[in-house]
Amino acid sequence: MARYVFITGGVVSSLGKGLASAALGALLQARGFSVRLRKLDPYLNVDPGTMSPFEHGEVFVTDDGAETDLDLGHYERFTGVPARKTDSVSSGRIYSNVLEKERRGDYLGKTIQVVPHVTNEIKEFLKIGEDEVDFMLCEIGGTVGDIEGLPFFEAIRQFSHDKPRGQCIFMHLTLLPYLAASGELKTKPTQHSVKELQSIGIAPDILVCRSEHPIPQKEREKIALFCNVRSESVVPAYDLKSIYEAPLAYHREGLDQAVLDAFGISPAPRPNLDRWHDVADRINNPEGEVNVAIVGKYVQLEDAYKSIKEALTHGGMANRVKVKVEWVDSELFEREDAAPHLEGFHAILVPGGFGERGTEGKIKAAQFARERRIPYLGICLGMQMAVIEAARNVAGVATAGSEEFDHEAGKKRFEPVVYHLKEWIQGNHKVERKADDDKGGTMRLGAYDAALTEGSRVAEIYGTASIEERHRHRYEVDTKYREALEAQGLCFAGMSPDGRLPEIVEWSDHPWFIGVQFHPELKSKPFAPHPLFADFVRAAVETSRLV
Template identity: 85%
Template structure:
């Protein structure tokens, strides 16, 4: 039966609970334990799928088709454990389930209340798969004291009481601000945060304190005394140059040992940190630099493309080069020549997105990469824009467009090269969708197989002709233009197993030009870079050496 670690946060949000949870999970793995990580979010959206990237960052997609919080991406990247739809839940999903049960009569006419009905639902969620791993790490979103988070805090308090003594511990992450005017590191915000946590019946066993620099022993002792934790359970979490330093940095601070001590696991297995030592070596001992332009529409918030940024870093590690990414707003190219902006880059990446804004700019970026022989990776919408560009400028379909942007037009004014997918095969069943269906959870989501053409560039990159990748989209490239496009050099080198849906396109006679309908960035890890990103960065490195 699993031991449970509940990770909470205080003082301010965005301190890095997800990163701390992921790093701790990787350290427990290094000691030979199996782990699973979960995220409990207090917002009322059923899932992040319909939220703007500006609101909550990217939407991370699991193999089984769940649209989840971006922290699950951290969990996967650090532990290699594939997330599931049972690893992410929101208040909206909890309340929706409770109300469905009430409508069915499952509660036999009882008055439905937060306690016990909502808290019981949360506890049931936490318990899923508890016999599968040694440790279950559950991160509570938001900060202690948030009114929307109270049901989750009450649920984990109850959960810890329901379990045998010593099976649950609490790790609390706070901020130690440094006041420059007085030259002091302030512990009072952390003391108040712990006081708030204790007032709802939860006492932290481990205190993780974010700070810009080292925490003097005097402040550690003060925190231990006033927060009622052991001195060696006060863990410093200093700012790092790379998030992939976190496992080694937390190990040096004794986080994993403090957790094992809290569970009274002794003697503790010695950790094998060779994986993270290699990762650190590749990051800090790069032998060159490549510049990659990311032409997107959510460039004001880098978390909107978090997995892409990390996958590029992984690709750099695979080639022992530093990847310097620059975010360029695609809308600029709607009105300006892309050349002055894109010249000097060694590769161009166009990521996914929804809606018409910025799409003409993405098309121009694809054209620039194709004509200038610059390595190009188009992901999801980035692939569709590359196909539309080729249709317009190579195959003579001057009015090529997408139903995503033009299906509401009063009169037909385009040729739909990209269309709304109304039916597809998922497993042993057929899925049907309409344009006016609800937006939430109605896309082609999760892992699907693809068959690659023998002798193609992508088959060479993957080293296989059978792959499985994660999808998140409603629109597909129309195969009726396949022959016309292939005659002009754009090859459909990857298809769904039934041959109906294009998965990958590539340009002949080009150093590296590949568009994929799926999201390869979601499966990349620092110790196992995705082959597409590794080869994309290799191509950029080769270009950089020619300049």
């Protein structure tokens, strides 16, 4: 049966609970334990799938089709354990489940209350798969004191009492602010945060204290005294040059040892950290630098493209170069020439997105990359815009566009090279969708197979004729234009197994120009860079040598 570590946060949000959880998972793996990581989010959305990237950042997608918080991306990147639908839940999902049961009569006429019905639903979620791993790490979103988070805190309090003694521990992440005027680190916010946690019946076993400055031993002892934890369980968390230094940094400060001590696991297995030493070496000792432009519509919030940024870093590590990313707003190109904004870059990446805003700029970016022979990677919408650009400027379809944009405008303006996907095969059954269906969870989501064209660049990159990648889209490139486009050199290099849905396109006469309908960034890891990103950065390195 799994041991549970509940990770909570206090003082301020965005302290790095997800990163701390992921790093702890990696350290426990390094000691030979199996782990699973979960995120419990207090917001009332059923999932983040319908949230704007400006609201919530990136939506991470699992193999089994769940739209989840971006922290699950951290979990996968650090542990290599594929996330599942059962690794993410929100208040919205919990309340929805409870109300569905009430409507069915499952509660036999009882009055439905937060305690015990909502908290029981949360506890049932926590139990899923508990016999599969040694450690279950469960991060609670938000900060202690948030009103919407109270049912989750109550649930984990109850859960820890339901389990045998020593089966659950609590790790609390806080901030130690520094007052420059007095030259002091202040521990009072941490004390108040712990008291808030204690007031709802939870006593933390480990405190992880974020700080921009070294935490003196006397301050650690003070925190331990007033927060009722052992001094060796007060773990500093300092700012790092790279998030991939976190496992080694937390190990130096004793986080994994503190967790094992809290569970009474002695003697503790020695960790094998060779993987993370190699990652740190590749990050800190690059042998060159390349400049990559990410041309997108959500560039004001970098978390909207979190996995893409990390996958580029992984590609750089594979080539032992630093990838310098610059965010370019695609709307700029709708008012100005693209060339002045894109000259000087060694590669261009156009990511996914929804809606018409900024798409003409993405089309111009694809055109610039094609004509200037600059490496180009188009992901999801980025692939669709590359196909539209080819249809307009090479295949002679002057009004080529997407049905998505006509749907928004309420009138036909384009020849739809990209259309609304109405049906597809998932496993052994057919999925059907209508344009006016609910938005949440209705896209083509999760892992799907693709067959690669023999002799294509992507087949060479992957080293196989069949791949499986994660999708998140509801519009698709129309194959009725395939013959005309391929006659001009745009190869449909990857198709769904039934041959109906284009998965990959590439320009056969271009040094490196690939568009993919799926999201390869979601499966990239620092110790296993995705082959597309590794080769994309390699191509950027080649371009940099020609400049």
